[in-house]
Amino acid sequence: MIDTSLSELIAQGENHALEFKSAQVHPDSLARELVALANTHGGVILLGVEDSGDIAGVPTDKNYEEWVTNIARENVIPALDVLITRHWHTEKQVLQIDVPKGRDKPYQTRQFQFLIRVGSTNRVATQAELMRLFQQSGMFHYDLQGVDRTTIRDLNLAQIDDYFAAYQIDFRKEEDQVRILTNTDILDESGRVTLGGLLMFGINPQRHLPNACISFAHFAGTELDEELLDKQVIGGTLNIQVDTVLAILKNHIRQPSRIEGGKTVDQIFQYPEKVFRELLVNACVHRDYAIHGSRIRVFVFDDRVEFISPGRLPNTVSIEKLRLGVSYARNPVILKFMENLRYIDKLGRGLPMVYRTATQAGRRVEFAEIGEEFKVVLGLGE
Template sequence: MPSITDLWRQGENSAVEFKSASVRPESLAHEMVAFANTDGGSILLGVEDDGRVSGIGTELDYEQWAANIARNNVVPALDARLSIERLENQRVLLIDIPKGRDKPYQTNTNQFLVRVGSTNRVATQQELMRLFQQAGVFHFDLTPVERASIQSLDLSKIDAYFQRYDVDFEQDENRDGLLINTDILTEERLPTLAGLLVFGINPQRYLSDACISFAHFAGAQIDEELIDKQVIGGTLDRQVEGTLAVIKNNLREGSIIEGAKTRPTDYYYPDKVFRELLVNACVHRNYAIHGSRIRVFLFSDRIEVISPGRLPNTVTIEKLRCGVSYAVNPVLVKFMENLRFIDKLGRGLPMVYREAVTHDRQVIFEEVGEEFRVILGLHDQA
């Protein structure tokens, strides 16, 4: 945690805000809400906008005052960390706002705000949708795909899916009702996003970015020579299997010949590792983010799988390693689980982590902006 002096020297930015001691309660609430809805941040109360340290007086219990604002002017109430610090021989109140666990937050005047650079602004409809999705209040995979219809679905694949459960879809007199009850269609008889992504004939006709971009670079940087580049579309199960085949085709397993046998010279990840990363990216990405695809980058020393969307409110990087999971797209998870691509026990990413660590490989789970990234080392760490 940086000291208050370090924060002050940074100046105002996406994680630091200066406020005069004379700030109005509603203005301070705006800062709290914006930080909580984004990545958290620190407010230095007693520092002017130009960075001059003016301090806070002793006539008011500022800690209690700020705590009351966090509880009464923010909805839901926010648990801020407060402390009086010394800065330039002045008393300053340091208000640490954590990344919110109960997003979306709003002011008591019903404003949803987000932090952008060193300023706050009212959340757009798309940003608000993402916040509600992170909270589990809204599931985008249940929304209708407006231009699609039941003719956009592969009925033979749906029939094979139901046959697993001894349901004769072809002979069912109420096929539309069956599709509605299983979330493949909405009540208006439009394909759901989940239904189209799993059972669609050509999902990318309606969801152009619901695919995987693969790129293989000769070196360790993105500006190196491009060896291979592909876009893998189709339904999610085909995207996973197709991208897995592309990865294996581009990865070269080092080996030596000993007598009549070939022996690998380096550990080679099993298919289940790459399959898990691809399935995780497909079912947990935020499909409400338009203009962004899942991206798989293969470098000389690592592979990166980048998925649009942040982790849900209650999930942290540390929890992922321990198997804690939350379905951002529960219908997609249900379909892919029933197709035997995943289970709901949260064992996938912990398995990837163990495989890498056991063989002394780098493994990083991280959030970068509005994306979740997994970096998997391909060679022993030096």
């Protein structure tokens, strides 16, 4: 009798997270599958299953578990840990190889190929995709990169002066302002403004980063095809974006109330301002700025508010870990400045606070990865 869990896996067919492999597969071919899955979102390889889904099995006269483990450690760079489970179909053995979403991205083969999984096939990562893999591993931070065709003239020096004044530094009187800006990651070594510096202190950040802004939309219903009541694109530095969208949200979310004893009392639960502020800051600080063709989006519907940010969760952070306060600094420069401006702390308390506030009020709250985006959905009152 066939193992039920094996039957269910095979019934899915090969897809972005499932690969069938014959027991006769060459070690280098298996290594390519391991690399592609680990560099993407992880997945499963069924060894002993043909491309057609037919079960051919794995011979028992060889220790295939050790063979697979050695390939994962010796043919994949850096070494990869996999979990192997045995399944049986009558007298045929199938090995289920669970490949994790790698914590040490990017992985490569011994032939120096950086592969990713696209649908049910593998391909060599593009330069932009490879950059994101390095970014996810923490080996490379995009917000530290200099923005082409920018100089110190693109910075709001009055705003920078206010920032340093909080640390008893009179920036206007400093003789070597460039050195200070370089040491604080606002400029790079070549004199260009870093992406983080431009988004925090730029005169007009969207001149060079047109999609580093927030799109807001309010729909008269519960679907995207409902009547559009309002639509705005909010630019400027990140702190201005957060403050502006927060004010817009307060004006657009219904707040039924009544008068009691001369006081205005809410008739239904209202989220405290800190919830919306946290989600806006989180989207700005943790979005993947290497994805150029997408913006942060905030959508208001009759029954919910959606916050959508370009980029999946980095490194080994998962949805469950987010609820427990586990975080990862994809953009450490932006995080540093937003923290110093009192928009955020690094203790990981923000999203757990959002989750706790919503659930205690009996409101819907969802964290989800959809494609190359991260979405938070907050349910509104009836």
